[in-house]
Amino acid sequence: MMYMMYFLLFGLVLGLAAVASNPSPYFAALGLVVVAGIGCGVLIWHGGSFLSLILFLIYLGGMLVVFAYSAALAAEPYPEGWGSWPVLGLMLGYLLGVVSVGTLFSSSMYDESWMVCDEFGEFYFVRGDMEGVATLYSSGGFMLAMGVWVLLVTLFVVLELTRGMSRGTLRAV
Amino acid sequence: MNPYILTILLFAMGLGTTITFASSHWLLAWMGLEINTLAILPLMCQSHHPRAVEATIKYFLTQATAAAMLLFASITNAWITGQWNLEFMSYSLPTTLVTVALALKIGLAPLHAWMPEVLQGLDLTTGLILSTWQKLAPFCLLLQINPSNTSLLLILGLASTLVGGWGGLNQNQLRKILAYSSIAHLGWMILVLQFFPSLTLLTLLMYFVMTFSLFITFKVNNSTTINSLSMSWSKAPIISSMVPFILLSLGGLPPLSGFMPKWLILQELTKQSLAPLATLAALSALLSLYFYLRISYAMTLTMSPNILSNALPWRLPSNQHTLPLAITTSLTICLLPLTPAIITLLTL
Numbered sequence: 285m286m287y288m289m290y291f292l293l294f295g296l297v298l299g300l301a302a303v304a305s306n307p308s309p310y311f312a313a314l315g316l317v318v319v320a321g322i323g324c325g326v327l328i329w330h331g332g333s334f335l336s337l338i339l340f341l342i343y344l345g346g347m348l349v350v351f352a353y354s355a356a357l358a359a360e361p362y363p364e365g366w367g368s369w370p371v372l373g374l375m376l377g378y379l380l381g382v383v384s385v386g387t388l389f390s391s392s393m394y395d396e397s398w399m400v401c402d403e404f405g406e407f408y409f410v411r412g413d414m415e416g417v418a419t420l421y422s423s424g425g426f427m428l429a430m431g432v433w434v435l436l437v438t439l440f441v442v443l444e445l446t447r448g449m450s451r452g453t454l455r456a457v
Numbered sequence: 458m459n460p461y462i463l464t465i466l467l468f469a470m471g472l473g474t475t476i477t478f479a480s481s482h483w484l485l486a487w488m489g490l491e492i493n494t495l496a497i498l499p500l501m502c503q504s505h506h507p508r509a510v511e512a513t514i515k516y517f518l519t520q521a522t523a524a525a526m527l528l529f530a531s532i533t534n535a536w537i538t539g540q541w542n543l544e545f546m547s548y549s550l551p552t553t554l555v556t557v558a559l560a561l562k563i564g565l566a567p568l569h570a571w572m573p574e575v576l577q578g579l580d581l582t583t584g585l586i587l588s589t590w591q592k593l594a595p596f597c598l599l600l601q602i603n604p605s606n607t608s609l610l611l612i613l614g615l616a617s618t619l620v621g622g623w624g625g626l627n628q629n630q631l632r633k634i635l636a637y638s639s640i641a642h643l644g645w646m647i648l649v650l651q652f653f654p655s656l657t658l659l660t661l662l663m664y665f666v667m668t669f670s671l672f673i674t675f676k677v678n679n680s681t682t683i684n685s686l687s688m689s690w691s692k693a694p695i696i697s698s699m700v701p702f703i704l705l706s707l708g709g710l711p712p713l714s715g716f717m718p719k720w721l722i723l724q725e726l727t728k729q730s731l732a733p734l735a736t737l738a739a740l741s742a743l744l745s746l747y748f749y750l751r752i753s754y755a756m757t758l759t760m761s762p763n764i765l766s767n768a769l770p771w772r773l774p775s776n777q778h779t780l781p782l783a784i785t786t787s788l789t790i791c792l793l794p795l796t797p798a799i800i801t802l803l804t805l
Contacts, residue, residue, distance in 0.1 A: 430476075434492055437469045440462055444499035445513075 289329065296322045297382055305375035308363035309355040313348060320344050335413040458503055469496035470590065477594035482541045483531030487524060490562065490594055494520040497591065500583050512578025516587075519561060519571040526558035543601050552605035555598075556613075562595040564636075565613045565643055566620035573624070573636040581681070584632055585672040588639050589665045596646070596661055600805065604651045615737060617644025622744025629683045631675055634748055635668065638707060641745045642668075648738060649722045652729050655805045660718035662803070663792075667707050667715055670785040674700055677777050686756040691768050693775075699786050701753035706789045708746035714792035721800070 299322060302315030320343055324336040366372050420428050469492055477489030494517065502513040534551035535541050546552045557568070564572035576584045604610055621641025628634045642664045649656045674696055675681065678689040690697040706715035719742060726735035755761075760768075792799070 430472075433472075434469070434488075434495075437465060437492070438495060440465055441495050441499050444458070444462055444466075445502060448505065 289326070292322050292325050292329070296326070297379070301375050301378040301382070302366075304378055305371055306365060307371065308360060308365060309351075310360075310363050311365045313352055313355065316348060317344060320348070332413045334417070458499070462499070466496045466500055470586075472496075474590065474594045474597075478597050481543050483527075483534070483543060484541065486543060486598055487527050487531065490520075490527070491524055493591060493594055494524065497583075497586065500586065501579055503583070504580065508578045509580075512575045515571050515578075516575045519575075523558045523561035526554055526561065530554035530558060543598065544603070546602055549605035552602060553609060555602055556604065556609055559595045559599050560613050560647075563592050563643055564640055565647060566616040566640060569617065569620060569624075569640045572640060573628075573633040576632045576636040576639075577630060579632070581632070581672050581676040584635065585669065588635065588668055588672070592643070592661065596657070599647075599650060600654050600657060607651065610647050610651055611731075611734060614644045614646075614648035614650075615734065615741070617641060617647065618738050618741040619644075619744070622741045622747075625745060625748045628748070631681050631683065631686070631752070634752065635671065638745060638749075639664075639668065641741070642707075644741075645718065645722055645738065648734070649725050653721075653725045655800065655803050656718065656721050656725060658803050658805060659799060660722065663714060663718050666785050666792075667703065667789045670703050670782055670789050671700075671707065673779075673782040673785070674703065677775065677779060677782065683752060683755045686752065687759075687761040688763065688767065689756060690760070691770055692772065696779075696782070697757050699790075701757050702790045703786060704749040704753045705746075708749040709742050710746070712793050713790055714788065717793055717796050717799070721796070 296319055299315045299318035303312050303319065306312040306315065320339060324339050327333075327336040327339065364371055366375060420431075473489045473492030473494075473496060475489070476492065477486050480486040480489060498513055498517060501516060502509045530551040531541065533554070534546050534548065537548050537551070538545065546555065561568040576587065579587065618641050621637045621639070621644055624640070625634050625637030628637065642660065646657045646660045646664070649660070675686075677693060677696060678686060680686045680689060702713060706713035709715045709719040711720075719739070723735045723739060726732070726738070
């Protein structure tokens, strides 16, 4: 069963390198889809089913879809993906960096594993994620209000940054 | 900008710093830093011209990177030690990562490259907010963590003083000079952080006062290059006569108040048997002094060749609020005798 986790985490690192190495937003968003999906798998493995559901629904199904539509509006006729050498070189460079840092930090390859299959400490998720959200609404009321206020401020910030449809600067460049 | 939006954004900036000040949990500290970054973005691209937007984007990218590093470090710390408290980071990897992340946040060398370019794209008031208010929250965090490695902070500090000195030498854009001056002063603050944190706070507050007066002076003269300062003596003679003192105070010359932090820091470094480092830092202050002197030379000490009628403009009453300038200029010049009182007040 550890192999399942190996594959999941391997795919996660690949997807992250894909996000970082692709200059075109289409392929980078595709990498994000892969990363989020695999992250959901890892979360479910540790018992955080609610958090995984929220990740899929809101992150992938809400925010990433909106991002994909907005990116499609700023369409690029010839997006550069892994087919072009600079992007592929960057991707391989990132993977090399991850592998080298990993070997730097691992003490041995035999008696220690990168995978944790045990639940330990605070990261035992069986009730953690749902209880966490419930706590935010009950005793964490002040932080909930703070979070709501900050989201509203973020809305104003985004509106202010993108003000002036074609006269604004984000279209001028 | 719409005054309601401006109010909301300034309130959010205050909120972010307050949250970071009040936090003992890393997530909350990160949250405060993010709120600060977010709220200043529209203030930075207010004028909506491409240079300002470029500065905004650069600022956002660097600050987001730093915040992500901060988050990685705090999660690593939680993974290793099982707790999220700010003061109890005892392992070296998270502590080093946090220090580097905060160094990127405030613009210490060698993570300083964004600072001159970002400041150059902003108007002077927003640049002032960036140089002063946005440094408060990261410094609050830096003052609270246990440094993992003695030499990391010393290297960051010394590199910042040297880069701040050398980088500012070839500039004639005032905002870039102010950026390099900021980098140099931040270097001095970081040098003494692990030995005597109260001096870091003292240097930070003194730097705020001095740079506030310089920014507002440039704003009152509406000048962003050294050349445009050269005719300011005829429009605002009193301000022009005070500017050399402000600049020499920034350069750290006695008997002005800017000498106070440098003096105390050199004393503390010597007490810690770091006399060669103290010598290097003092010599690097000479580099900064050169470009401060150049500004005062252009502004006050020489009169550029000009026709006679330009030396006699009508001096109409200004609509600018110069009371803060008056207060901070007085503090920049006269605070040195109050050194013992200030140290006592700022003891952490």
